[in-house]
Amino acid sequence: MKRIIAVDISGRHRHNSRYLMVCAAVSLSVSGGHVKQIHGVNIKPFVSDNPPEVVDVVQMIERTVEGMGGVIIVAEEGDLFNQPEWLSNSMFTASFKYPESLSERMGVEIAHHISLSSRNLLLDPRSWEPIKDNL
Amino acid sequence: MKDVILVQRRIPRCSESQNQRKFAELRELARAGNYNVVSEVIQTRYPDRQYQIGKGKAEEVAELALSQKPAKIIFYNPLSVTQVYNLSEMCKCEVIDKFQLILEIFASRATTRRSRMQVELARLEYELPRARKIVSLLKMEERPGFMGLGGYEDSYEQDVKKRISRIKKELSTGQRDSENLRGYRHSKGFSLLSLAGYTNAGKSTLFRSLVDENVEVENMLFTTLSPTTRYLNINGRWTLLTDTVGFIEDLPHFLVDAFRSTLEDVFRADIILLVVDISEPVDVIRKKLAVSHEIFWERLEKATIISAINKADRLSSEELSSRLRSIAYLAPNPVVVSAKTGEGLDELKDIIHSHLPEWKRFTLELPMSGESMSAVSWLFEEGIVHSINYGNTVVMDVEARNEVYHKARSLEKRLSFR
Numbered sequence: 144m145k146r147i148i149a150v151d152i153s154g155r156h157r158h159n160s161r162y163l164m165v166c167a168a169v170s171l172s173v174s175g176g177h178v179k180q181i182h183g184v185n186i187k188p189f190v191s192d193n194p195p196e197v198v199d200v201v202q203m204i205e206r207t208v209e210g211m212g213g214v215i216i217v218a219e220e221g222d223l224f225n226q227p228e229w230l231s232n233s234m235f236t237a238s239f240k241y242p243e244s245l246s247e248r249m250g251v252e253i254a255h256h257i258s259l260s261s262r263n264l265l266l267d268p269r270s271w272e273p274i275k276d277n278l
Numbered sequence: 279m280k281d282v283i284l285v286q287r288r289i290p291r292c293s294e295s296q297n298q299r300k301f302a303e304l305r306e307l308a309r310a311g312n313y314n315v316v317s318e319v320i321q322t323r324y325p326d327r328q329y330q331i332g333k334g335k336a337e338e339v340a341e342l343a344l345s346q347k348p349a350k351i352i353f354y355n356p357l358s359v360t361q362v363y364n365l366s367e368m369c370k371c372e373v374i375d376k377f378q379l380i381l382e383i384f385a386s387r388a389t390t391r392r393s394r395m396q397v398e399l400a401r402l403e404y405e406l407p408r409a410r411k412i413v414s415l416l417k418m419e420e421r422p423g424f425m426g427l428g429g430y431e432d433s434y435e436q437d438v439k440k441r442i443s444r445i446k447k448e449l450s451t452g453q454r455d456s457e458n459l460r461g462y463r464h465s466k467g468f469s470l471l472s473l474a475g476y477t478n479a480g481k482s483t484l485f486r487s488l489v490d491e492n493v494e495v496e497n498m499l500f501t502t503l504s505p506t507t508r509y510l511n512i513n514g515r516w517t518l519l520t521d522t523v524g525f526i527e528d529l530p531h532f533l534v535d536a537f538r539s540t541l542e543d544v545f546r547a548d549i550i551l552l553v554v555d556i557s558e559p560v561d562v563i564r565k566k567l568a569v570s571h572e573i574f575w576e577r578l579e580k581a582t583i584i585s586a587i588n589k590a591d592r593l594s595s596e597e598l599s600s601r602l603r604s605i606a607y608l609a610p611n612p613v614v615v616s617a618k619t620g621e622g623l624d625e626l627k628d629i630i631h632s633h634l635p636e637w638k639r640f641t642l643e644l645p646m647s648g649e650s651m652s653a654v655s656w657l658f659e660e661g662i663v664h665s666i667n668y669g670n671t672v673v674m675d676v677e678a679r680n681e682v683y684h685k686a687r688s689l690e691k692r693l694s695f696r
Contacts, residue, residue, distance in 0.1 A: 173607070
């Protein structure tokens with residue numbers, strides 16, 4: 144059993160001349176083939192006028208995982224511009240790796256869906272639907 | 279055995295051990311393709327448009343080729359059509375890259391019509407984006423005119439496309455047949471086991487030592503490329519064990535797609551035995567396991583993975599436990615075995631048994647009659663009979679899959695009402 148924090152960032156494309164990004168971090172206990180337990184989720188929105196660079200991505204991830212305990216951060220290679228793993232690892236203060244096992248990939252997939260859906264929610268604040276009294 | 283020269287262009291600032299491992303894989307592939315390696319050339323630089331390696335190095339390879347007269351020069355790096363043309367013009371020798379070598383190996387092992395079609399499809403898909411360029415390079419000195427340059431290029435590409443669509447159509451009808459066969463096997467109560475792992479992990483040895491222990495071995499051998507399937511008795515449960523073609527690192531997508539049916543046996547299995555060669559360096563094991571996980575990702579259908587940690591006899595117990603600790607996060611349900619000495623095979627069977635689709639254990643009471651006797655023999659065939667008592671009635675303790683359980687219960691009701 145291993146503790147990891149799976150991270151994913153959504154919205155790294157221009158939207159109304161700005162970059163509205165949401166970073167989601169999921170703390171999990173995993174074995175080789177399965178996710179055993181989800182300990183917690185952190186979500187943090189970021190906004191920028193310019194496209195994010197590697198340093199920005201590293202900063203966003205570190206800000207999101209703050210307070211989640213000292214475990215390994217796992218994020219997809221594409222999120223860090225397909226840099227070699229040793230280079231990405233050296234840019235983080237915590238230890239960092241790309242997903243390898245099925246469970247780590249599953250963790251990143253969970254983080255992806257969380258960040259995507261929360262970004263959609265944030266982009267449309269008027270989506271609060273009143274519950275109608277049907278009685 | 280034909281002689282070959284191996285060439286690898288290494289990327290600057292890339293780790294040395296990784297480069298060596300990639301080169302070792304090329305060496306193994308060359309051996310699998312029945313080639314004898316006479317020379318090895320390595321250069322570290324960024325790719326060259328004309329020759330892939332630097333021009334000076336290419337001239338060096340040409341000199342080597344002149345003196346050693348190899349049948350082929352094999353590059354680790356993928357080559358463009360122009361690069362192949364330039365290099366073969368310079369070296370006066372056939373130049374191929376790793377993918378073509380893999381295609382050659384598969385082609386030499388393909389014996390059934392279906393596997394031959396798959397190899398042909400992979401070759402055509404590899405050739406399609408290059409077809410126009412190949413023709414234009416070959417016809418470089420010809421002048422356009424009636425049936426000139428443009429005509430040739432287009433017609434050859436069209437021809438390749440037509441052949442691809444024809445083969446795909448034929449393969450899709452074949453696909454349905456094997457899917458039916460799998461459904462039939464499932465409905466007959468067989469659980470499907472598959473061996474997966476890298477070429478040299480000891481898959482086939484494990485396969486042999488698992489099935490050879492069985493007295494009642496029924497040989498259902500297909501051909502070399504098609505998976506080999508045999509009956510395997512796991513503590514009373516009948517299963518079908520399939521040995522598959524090993525994984526190759528960085529297998530390109532056009533090859534993965536073409537060999538889908540080989541891998542499909544792995545994806546559709548109930549249990550996958552992922553064979554790991556523990557005697558290799560830890561970082562190599564990690565890398566290979568990671569690639570295996572990548573192959574399984576999003577393709578598995580509810581399969582359980584059991585890691586068979588093979589070649590344990592080559593390591594001391596301390597070394598073995600430290601290595602197991604470092605790969606634990608990539609090896610689900612690990613079992614230490616030695617396919618060669620037969621160590622750990624019983625434990626492996628136990629763990630397979632505990633992960634097989636669940637069977638129901640129930641007690642059945644049937645009246646003494648001819649019809650009951652045929653029901654008893656049917657249950658002996660379909661399930662495991664733990665005990666049977668013949669008195670005024672026949673009382674059986676049986677373990678069987680769900681459908682059999684329901685059938686048996688309704689049979690019991692019908693017979694006892696008579």
